[in-house]
Amino acid sequence: MTKRRLDDLGIFGGKPEFQEPVHVGQLNLPPWERFEEAFRGIFARRYFTNHGPLVRELDRRLAEYLGVRNVVCVTNGTVALMVACKAMDLHGEVIVPSFTFPATVQALSWAGLTPVFCDIDPQTHNISAALAEPLISPRTSAILGVHVWGRACDPAGLQRLCNARGIRLFFDAAHGLGCEHDGISLATWGDLAIYSFHATKVFSSAEGGCLATDDDRLAERVRTVRNFHVAETFDRVPLRINGKMTEAQAAMGLLSLENLDHWIRRNVELYRRYAEWDVKESVGAFVDYAGSQRSNHQYCIFDVDPARLGISRNQLLAVMRAENVLARRYFYPGVHRLTPYNLLFPDADLSLPATIAISERLLQLPLGDGIDLGTVDRITAIMEICYRHAGELRVRMEPTIQQ
Ligand SMILES: Cc1ncc(COP(=O)(O)O)c(C=O)c1O
Known part of the structure; x- marks a missing residue:
């Protein structure tokens, strides 16, 4: 009633x-039969982790979907942010909104960086170039924009500002899989973007996330930071971590994409x-x-x-x-x-x-x-x-x- x-x-x-x-x-669920079929494959191959076939396929399919040259899947969105900071070799201060999920800022702290909080525009709920510019100091190495609700946070303005001041720009697009700004996928703005595939997101691999970038060299550094696999040392990076996505996560991710x-x-x-x-x-x-x-x-x-x-x-x-x-x-x-x-x-x-x-x-x-x-x-x-x-x-x- x-x-x-x-x-x-x-x-x-x-x-x-x-x-x-x-x-x-x-909490979107793929059909159970498809999930069972995918897991039978994992069991048959006895291949659970270390860049297995499903993770590689998800990397490829997401790169296609996002219209970007490289996607590197990882354990979750928080780890994606930590990996990004080390792959970009950031130091000192990073300008970031306070109006975000704690992971955005905590990841900076885990990477040994100092967050400098930027206020938001009350209309867009996002930071902008105008709000970030006065916060730039000689210690600033980057701006980390967050596309809150999947709505782009002034990516063109922030890019112009970062180019002019010689600092890096990357984005937390945890909310944004499937979102565009002026007809362009959020993945292509800045040096890189990270996504979250947490179970509560529209696209989920239960836990999971990825980094997306058009910069091939940066992608190699990202791949190096996210694991300790000896055969995968492509580049000199300041620190590494185990952030590998598992085959089980990738199976869920591929079904989510369908x-x-x-x-x-x-x-x-x-x-x-x-x-x-x-x-x-x-x-x-x-x-x-x-x-x-x-x-x-x-x-x-x-x-x-x-x-x-x-x-x-x-x-x-x-x-x-x-x-x-x-x-x-x-x-x-x-x-x-x-x-x-x-x-x-x-x-x-x-x-x-x-x-x-x-x-x-x-x-x-x-x-x-x-x-x-x-x-x-x-x-x-x-x-x-x-x-x-x-x-x-x-x-x-x-x-x-x-x-
Ligand atoms: C804006 C934002 N950034 C980062 C994250 C962290 O993602 P994850 O939960 O996959 O670690 C979230 C999670 O909801 C988020 O909302």
Whole structure:
């Protein structure tokens, strides 16, 4: 039965809308038979790791898909970032947004680099050349841009800036497989781009990731850094790590690639349904980050402005959780507020006003193959109750979740 009144809400004792938790991540599954067939092959070959046939095929197929000369698959997106830093031989400071997943910044620290936090444009949720330029110092060796939600972070402007100042540019495109900017794959901007194939992403190898680059020499260095295999020492690199993707991961990745178009179409359908509701009700919270660019629509983001919706993001989150909708504050808080960065840079808040404001407003809602249009309608019905009865809801909610 559709909920209509405040008393129907789980937070006020009503039965939760969903019996099972509805996750925000994609958790897209390939057909079981295809998975079984792929694993039989791995068992028959007794070839589990060390650049096996499936990993090599995934490297090749992804390079084709991304329109780039080289793809090197690795264990996960975090390792891809660490490998990138060593392959590019970075040193000193790297300019990076605080509005990102902690892995972006932590990988820099693992590579012995100092992050310099850049604020974001509140419209795009991304850094830009204009915001990064004042942060360049004699110690800066690179800018690491993040294509948040798969929306490009001013790649042309950042490239011009880095060329002019003689520093390197690379991108965290963890969200961006299947996304383009002005008709060009995100993989081709900068010196290289990394992707994440985590289970929650639209394209998944359970855990996994890759580095993509048009620079053949850099690709050789990446291949050298990501393993200790004696026969694969192509180049002098400062440090190496075991970041090899396994055959099991590659099997999942290849099956994901077969289904990727279907999953993106599905996301588009669900994403539009949320947007239609938002427009119909004049809520004005839905973030159309894709615009006219090709996007994988991996995320459904609502910008909860209390002045418009009537309640805060955290209040809406509490309502959703009580209905078993596991909405997430993505990204919250800014990485600069997390340890160790809050201790290293205690005054960072002062230079990151947009990061703080945006991280307090955004809510990520479920998408992916695990849900259908009916699920979206049930979630927006919950939002509608909040929107229509915001004043009373605010009064009745626990004082602890007023903000
Ligand atoms: C922006 C960003 N960068 C890096 C990562 C790390 O990727 P992984 O989980 O594959 O290590 C993530 C993971 O979600 C991410 O969102």
